[in-house]
Structure formats: C-alpha cells, structure tokens
Amino acid sequence: MLKKKKIYCILCVVSALLAGMGRAVAQPKLSPDTVEDVLRALTLEEKATLLVGANQGVLYGGSAESIPYEIPATARIYDNRMGVGGSTYAFPHLGITPIVMADGPAGLRLSVKHKGKEGEHYCTAYPVGTALASSWNPALVRQIGLAMGEEARAYGVDVILAPGMNLHRNPLCGRNFEYYSEDPLLSGKIAAAMVGGIQSRNVGTSVKHFAVNNQETNRKDNDDILGTRALRELYLKGFEIVVKDARPWTVMSSYNRINGPYTQEDKALLTTILRDEWGFDGIVLSDWTAKRNTAAQVRAGNDLMMPGNRDQMQDIVRKVRSGELSEADVDACVRRVLSVILRTNTFAGLKPTDCPDLKAHAALSREVASEGMVLLKNEGGALPLSSDIRTIDLYGNTSYRFIAGGTGSGRVNTAYTVSLKEGLTAAGYSVDPYLDRLYCSWLDWQDALNAEKTFSILNPQPPAPEVYMDRGQLFGRTPGDVAIVTIGRNAGEATDRKIPADFDLTPAESALIRDVCDAYHAAGKRVVVVLNVSGVIETASWKAWPDAILLAWQLGQEGGNAVADALRGAVNPSGKLTMTFPLQYFDHPSSYNFPYDFVGPPSFGPTMSVTGRKEPLVKNVDYTLYEEGIYVGYRYFSSFGKEVSYPFGYGLSYTSFAYSRPSVRQTSDGLVANVTATNTGSAAGKEVVQLYVSAPEGGLEKPVLELKGFAKTRLLAPGESETLTIPVDSYTLASFNPSASAWETAAGTYRLLFGASVEDIRCTAEMRIARGRSWSVHNVMNPAQTINELTRK
Numbered sequence: 001m002l003k004k005k006k007i008y009c010i011l012c013v014v015s016a017l018l019a020g021m022g023r024a025v026a027q028p029k030l031s032p033d034t035v036e037d038v039l040r041a042l043t044l045e046e047k048a049t050l051l052v053g054a055n056q057g058v059l060y061g062g063s064a065e066s067i068p069y070e071i072p073a074t075a076r077i078y079d080n081r082m083g084v085g086g087s088t089y090a091f092p093h094l095g096i097t098p099i100v101m102a103d104g105p106a107g108l109r110l111s112v113k114h115k116g117k118e119g120e121h122y123c124t125a126y127p128v129g130t131a132l133a134s135s136w137n138p139a140l141v142r143q144i145g146l147a148m149g150e151e152a153r154a155y156g157v158d159v160i161l162a163p164g165m166n167l168h169r170n171p172l173c174g175r176n177f178e179y180y181s182e183d184p185l186l187s188g189k190i191a192a193a194m195v196g197g198i199q200s201r202n203v204g205t206s207v208k209h210f211a212v213n214n215q216e217t218n219r220k221d222n223d224d225i226l227g228t229r230a231l232r233e234l235y236l237k238g239f240e241i242v243v244k245d246a247r248p249w250t251v252m253s254s255y256n257r258i259n260g261p262y263t264q265e266d267k268a269l270l271t272t273i274l275r276d277e278w279g280f281d282g283i284v285l286s287d288w289t290a291k292r293n294t295a296a297q298v299r300a301g302n303d304l305m306m307p308g309n310r311d312q313m314q315d316i317v318r319k320v321r322s323g324e325l326s327e328a329d330v331d332a333c334v335r336r337v338l339s340v341i342l343r344t345n346t347f348a349g350l351k352p353t354d355c356p357d358l359k360a361h362a363a364l365s366r367e368v369a370s371e372g373m374v375l376l377k378n379e380g381g382a383l384p385l386s387s388d389i390r391t392i393d394l395y396g397n398t399s400y401r402f403i404a405g406g407t408g409s410g411r412v413n414t415a416y417t418v419s420l421k422e423g424l425t426a427a428g429y430s431v432d433p434y435l436d437r438l439y440c441s442w443l444d445w446q447d448a449l450n451a452e453k454t455f456s457i458l459n460p461q462p463p464a465p466e467v468y469m470d471r472g473q474l475f476g477r478t479p480g481d482v483a484i485v486t487i488g489r490n491a492g493e494a495t496d497r498k499i500p501a502d503f504d505l506t507p508a509e510s511a512l513i514r515d516v517c518d519a520y521h522a523a524g525k526r527v528v529v530v531l532n533v534s535g536v537i538e539t540a541s542w543k544a545w546p547d548a549i550l551l552a553w554q555l556g557q558e559g560g561n562a563v564a565d566a567l568r569g570a571v572n573p574s575g576k577l578t579m580t581f582p583l584q585y586f587d588h589p590s591s592y593n594f595p596y597d598f599v600g601p602p603s604f605g606p607t608m609s610v611t612g613r614k615e616p617l618v619k620n621v622d623y624t625l626y627e628e629g630i631y632v633g634y635r636y637f638s639s640f641g642k643e644v645s646y647p648f649g650y651g652l653s654y655t656s657f658a659y660s661r662p663s664v665r666q667t668s669d670g671l672v673a674n675v676t677a678t679n680t681g682s683a684a685g686k687e688v689v690q691l692y693v694s695a696p697e698g699g700l701e702k703p704v705l706e707l708k709g710f711a712k713t714r715l716l717a718p719g720e721s722e723t724l725t726i727p728v729d730s731y732t733l734a735s736f737n738p739s740a741s742a743w744e745t746a747a748g749t750y751r752l753l754f755g756a757s758v759e760d761i762r763c764t765a766e767m768r769i770a771r772g773r774s775w776s777v778h779n780v781m782n783p784a785q786t787i788n789e790l791t792r793k
C-alpha cells in the first residue's frame, strides 16, 4: 500500500516537472483553437488578473514590475499613450493582448496626447444620444457608429463604452442626454444600429448601463424597486432588442441595485436573463467601481471588474483557495474574456494609425444633425428665414457658447465647437455687433470669476447666469431683421438635474424671451427660440410668445453650423420627439419617486429593509419605488388623457405630409404594415411614420397604445410619395404577464395606428389574431414585496 502511494507520489512529481518543462518549453499561444490550452496554462493568479481591469496599472503606466503591488510577473500593462478609460492586463507569454476601452456615447473620450509627439489629437463630437435618436433613423445612426468605429480603430481602441441606453423614465435624470428615449422599442432599435455600425469596423461596444440605472443621485447604491412587468417590458426591453439584433461584444452592468442585489452581483440578470434567455455571448464588465463582492460577481457572470484594483484580484484568488468560489466559475469568465480578446484589432496586430479622417467625420456630424433637430413651433412660416433677412440680433449666453454635448464620461475631447454666432456668420448673416460685444465680455468676465476654481469632468464649470436685458432698452433699439434667443442647458454623470433654473426657465430667461418677443413683435419682427439643451425643459409657460422654436439638442462640434443650416433652410429638420414634454414636471407620475433637490419630495413610503441596510433609508436616495409601473412617458399621458406640452413623436417640418393607403398583412410570425406618405408641401423633406398598436380588450391591462414599429421616408420632393413597410413580429406584440412569468400575445383584433405623433394618428388598419401565443421565461428578479405592499396601498 505504502509502495503504491510512493509510486503515485513519484509519478505526480514527474508529471508536474514535465508540465513545468512543457510550460517553459512550449507555452500555447492564444488562438481560436487554443482557448482551452491557454486556460490550462494560466495560473490561478493570472486568471484572477484577467478578470480585473488594469486601470491602476494604467494610471502608473509602464510595465507590471513597476507597479507598487503584486500582480503576476507575467502580466503586462497597456501603454496608455492616449488616456483611455481602461484596459485589461496582457500576458504576452501566452499571446494574450489587452482589451483597450474608451468612452463614449457621442464620440470618443480620449485625451489623445502622444508620447514623444508634439500637440494633442482630438476626436469628433457627434450629436448626443438623444439627438441621434430624435432622427428615428437607424440607418443614419449606423453611419455615426461606423465613423466612431473608424476613429476608435485609428486610435487603437478595441471597445467603445457605448451606447448608453437607459430609459428616459424621468426628465431629470442627469444622463438622459446620453440615452435615447422613453420608449424601449425605439431605444433598442437605435442602439442596435449604433452597435452594428461600430462593430462593423471590428471595434466592440459596451451597451450600458445594464440595467434600470435611471437616476444619478446615489447612483452607486440606490435600490430600484419595481415589478417584473415594468422591468421586462420597459427597462430590459431595449437591451433585449440590442442583444438579439446586434450582438454587442460587451454589456456594462450598472452601479445600482435592482430589487435588492447589485446588478453586478445578480446572476438572474447577468446569466439567467442576459445569457440563457437572450443568448448573449460576450462579456459583462462592471461600471467603474471597486466596491462589490468579487465572488458574487464571478458567480453572477460579471466577467470583468472595471476599472480594477489589486484587492479584487487577490480576493478572487483567496476565495478560490478557501473554497468560497469555484475555479470552474472563474474559468467560465476567463473563457469569455479570452473570446473577446480574440476578436479585437489589438489581438489581430492592427497598428493604430492615429490619423482618423476627422474632416470627413465633422462633415458627417453636421449632416446628421438636421435629422435630430425637432421643430416645435413655426407660426406663419417664420422658418426657414426668408431670403431677405441679413441681420440677426442674437440673444442668450449660449448663442455665443454653444454646448456640444454633456459632461462626465459622455464628454468628447473635441478640437472645437462651432457656436451659433459662428455658424450664422459663416452662413453670411451679420450678427449684431453690440450684442456680440456685450455677451462675449460678460462671458469672459464670468470665466475670470471662475479662474481660481478647480473643475473636473464630474464637476464642470457652472453655466453663466443669463444677462439681464433692460426692457426699455430692448424697445429703444433699432432691431435687426430677426431676433434669435438661445436657451442652453447642460447635464452629466453623477448628478441629476433640478427643477428650478434647470427644468424650469430662470426668471431672467423667461423675461428675456418675453421682452424680446414684445419688443420685436412691436417692431414687426419675428423671434425664434433655439433650445441647445441636454433634455426636456418646461415649455408650456412661454411657448406662445416666439414665432418659432427649434429644439436643437446638443449637436456636437458642428452645432452652430448645423443650426444655421436649419434656420436658413439649407436643410429641413426632420427630427421627432423621443419623449414627452409635459406641461409641468410633476405631471410625470415618476416625479413622486425621483430625487429632486437631493432629498426628494416628502416621503410617503415606509422605510425599507429589503436592501439589508440600516434603517431609516431615504426614499429616492437609498431606494426608489417604481410605483408608476408600465405607465412611463406617453404610456401614461395617452392612457390617462393627460394634456402635454408636446407629445411623444411630435415634430414639424418645413413641408407637410399626407398619409394614405394603410394596410396590414398577417404573416406566419406577426404582421407587415404598409402606409404611403406623400409630401404635400413645397419643400423637400423626410417624414417619420410611427406605428402604434392598440391591443384587444381583455387579458392583461395595457396602455391604450404602444409604439411597435416606425419608418422614415427618404428625402421626398414636393408631390413625391413613398410607401413604407413596417414589419412587427408576434413577440414584439406581446406583454409580460408576471403571474404566469410569460410573454403573451393575446388573440383578438389589433388596431394599427399610423401616427405623425402619438397624438396625431393619421390613419388606421385592423388585424385579427385568431390564436394567442405565449413565451415562458424564468420567474426571477421579483421584489421582496410587491410595490403595493411597499406603499401600503
């Protein structure tokens, strides 16, 4: 017996020696065929290092050996010439290259300063996410994605940390500008186009923030408590569409909790739903935090912890050694990380050229802007400006300091931003020199006041207060041919917007619009308001005053040129709202469950214990109850007949369109709807046709109508028509039944409503579905108590 044991031991030693020799002599090199060999060759420490971002290393730069903490001696750090957002470790002895990542949603956030080279390189700032989505044009968004992919490729970036696609649950969310819409179908389709475009250049994407990351206040700990119907139908739906339609390489798990667990530790979310149900085959990486439980993340399928620190790596090793975490779970994550590495341009050995075609991308940015601008009002054909207009009186700070995009990680390191003044001047208009001097010296003075203060991407310089214009002086001036008043708003990561002086106009802004309108109208001149804003603002109190309102959003570096193009009619704005503009903020049901002025409205819910934290917890800061359920945005306003300022899907044009020949045809898996749009006006233009569906009575309660498809015409000349085809599959018609844990498409008669907006239904068709269908899914992610119990209703 003893002899046997001895022989066994000798054999073990010999085989270990042989393995060691093997390792020394012939290490496998990573290739599609050697993933398992590489996995076997990695030590536990090396595996753990692969699951943790190399950000600390990136900050230090240089090689692994120069970093003041332990990582395996075989690990190497990406040479961070360009200030990227993060990367993984490389293991050259096994052919494992790093994955290099950079933000973000409206262009790359790289501070491109090259070692040994003079000067700084820049990236193209495109229209922000909301503006892109307002185009309702996935083909166009794909083009932007393609250009962003080109730029990433040229600068050596493997994965762009975009698109951001959380739902616009509430207008005050500080990051709404990065996101697309209050509707999940529209968000999903636009995101899929963006992912498709970027990934066509063999650059990966990271759709974010998965999921229910709908507020920035206490974003790293807030627990979003909601029922599974709203979760599946609204907050996960867009992600489901993009995962199934466009197969993103990576998904970024969000900071917040959902119904208790942090998303980064939630296996039900990251594995059961994302992988098992939707078929996701990439990696999940965490948003940039280091605080979560490493074992729970690995087990949940959060493959990569970003930005990464040594504690996490050591913790993984310790937990495997103690048996708390199985090495098989670690291997599963490593396997997936390796599979993404294999797809990267860095792995393929593609050398960065550092020379993207920034000129062409700037031109594209300007071109797409016209499709994202939304014309809210145009009385008496005030726009486009008539050809005899030469002189423009330009009011509002923002006219002179146009805002290209939001702050935080959504910010782009752009070389320039064209202001409206510059755009109008370049288009041949003469801008009033007195106002120009007044505003520019005011802004310079504001800069001087801020000169001593320190600002950062998460703490940007606040906007200058609006110049006070004396009413008497306004009446006393000799007016130019037209007045333009620009109202600006900015927002960004880590803070939610406020109601006073943000959602609402400041008294000075309101007075400026009113007084300019009074003075110029008295002189027989028109007034145009341009909104250079990051999100929804209050419009009901002042929209009657000006002749025209152009919602420009934030259009990237070419903003001023793009708006000038639209004002003079060189392009015809064809954007439509992707969210509702309410009469007032509190018309949104979610407003009672959203933090404002940090502490939020009076708490009427119980203090919570589901998060396992000490009571009392602060409502809307520690936890947020999604009491409105599925009644978000137009789903609420339409179903409850609530008046709005501008409805979802709304947007005017310099021309008009008639809809005709609506039809619907049943297919083996749903339906195909057709409608013809005809340009009945006198300018060329594009029209967005929205297909809403009203489901049959009975069965699940539903909103009165829901967006199930949309299409945009090509540029139609006056008199020209185009027949649009909008397919809708049976699954898209389904609603989620929480008690059956299944998606259900009910039998019965469906009404198809072809609309120019949710409130402007132009024609209808009907279709009968004889037999209902259902799709069962896992019964997971339920709140510990129902929302009704929580609110003691």
Ligand code: BGC
Binding pocket: 085, 103, 161, 208, 287, 288, 409, 493
């Ligand atoms: C943001 C992410 C971003 C990451 C890296 C985080 O603070 O939430 O959206 O991708 O930083 O910059």
